Amino acid sequence: MEKIQVVVKSMSLQGDGNIEVVFKSKDKMTLPIWEAGAHIDVYLTPMLIRQYSLVGHPLDExxxxxxxxxxxxxxxxxxxxxxxxxxxxxxxISLPRNYFKLAPSNEYYLVAGGIGITPILTMAEYLEQSKKQFKLFYYVKTIDQVAFLERLRADFQHGTIEIIETMDGKGIRNSFPDVLKETQKDSQMYLCGPQGFMDVCxxxxxxxGWSNEQIFFEAFAPIKTNIPISPDNGFQVRLSSTGETFHVPNDKTIATVLIENNIxxxxxxxxxMCxxxxxxxxxxxxDHQDTVQSDEEKQADQQYIALCCSRAKSTVLEINL
Ligand code: FES
Known part of the structure; x- marks a missing residue:
């Protein structure tokens, strides 16, 4: 995967508890432009890679x-x-990727929980520039924690932005927007926030009356999935370089077991997904559980396994580590 070397140009607070980080290219080369909803992988250390939505201006190179x-x-x-x-x-950092693109629609409903505002804000700004109708609902604990308040308070002509403080029990469960209670056949909803927040929404x-096809969401935190049952209440994973073998129980991923054993x-x-x-x-x-490989790749002679989520159907799986 192509990577770009960047330097941290500035860091500043964006509401209580949020830090805005601005990167610039190290060699003064221009950076590829991106579209609302895109994210980058940030290699904080060689082993600590995280994904964050871009929230600057998509055409800023x-x-x-x-x-x-x-x-x-x-x-x-x-x-x-x-x-x-x-x-x-x-x-x-990686080049920008976008799995959360706006698709054509008559009307857009944007719903953000907490720091999930980052891709949602860039969508609102894009829709405003494109003269498309939107309504944005931003759920945040207190007004002090709002990120990008100035940008949210800009003079939008084609959309509205409502900030909902959830401190007094006004969470998404109790304060679901009335406008979303009517089925919107020609509309789409874009949703980003903590997993529990998105589940409720x-x-x-x-x-x-909304359908799954009308709702688009992005989650970067691990999704709690039911880990599939493997043979004999788990399986063994063997490292080809040393022959070391570790038991992977049904309640742990291969990645967790390897990290616990200092691999x-x-x-x-x-x-x-990455x-x-x-x-x-x-x-x-x-037993493939990832979405990053295609069906063909999952059936190829040379197999690759996503250690963070996939499992073994056999009792022993040897991997090239
Ligand atoms: S860590 Fe992203 S696919 Fe495993």
Missing amino acids: QHYTICVKRESSSRGGSEFIHDTLRVGHELM IEKSLLH NIPISCEIG GACLTQVVCGEV
Whole structure:
């Protein structure tokens, strides 16, 4: 995957607990432009790779901007950015990718929870420029935690933005927007926020007549999936370089077991969508759970396994590590 070396140009607070980080290219080359909803992988360390939505201006070829909330349950990424990353640091990023693109529609409903505002804000700004109708609902604990308040308060002519403080029990469950309670046949909903927030929003929308095809969402945190049952209550994973073998129980992923045993593996999305942890399979049968490989790749002679989510159908799986 192509990478770009960047330097941290500036860091600033964006509401309580959120840090905006602006990168510029190290060699003064221009950066590829991107579209609303795009994200980049940020290689905080060789083993700590995280994905963040771009929230600057898509046509700015000099800078990329992300905004990161300090998560109390940080898996290392937000903690590193808040506590260690500083102006002048150099690191690698991927080219922008976009799995959360706006599709043609008559009307757009944008719903953000907390720092999920980052891709949603760029969508609102794009729709405004394109003279398309939109309504944005931004759920945030308190007004102090709102990121990009000035941009949200800009004079939008084609859309409205409502900020809903959830402190007083006005969460998405209790304060679901009335306008979303009417079935909107020619509309689309774009949703980004914590998994629980999105689950409730989707559940309520479906109850009010929306269809799955009208709802688009993006999640970077690991999605809790039911790990499929493997043979004999788990399986063995063997490293081809040393022959070391580890038991992978049904409640742990291969990646978790390897990391617990101090085996370094690159990990990013942890939900099988980025490809960072794909590893060559030497022998054994894979139960693919990722979405990053195509069906053809999953049936090819040379198999690769996403260690963060896939399992084994055989009792032993040997991987090229
Ligand atoms: S970490 Fe992204 S596919 Fe495994």
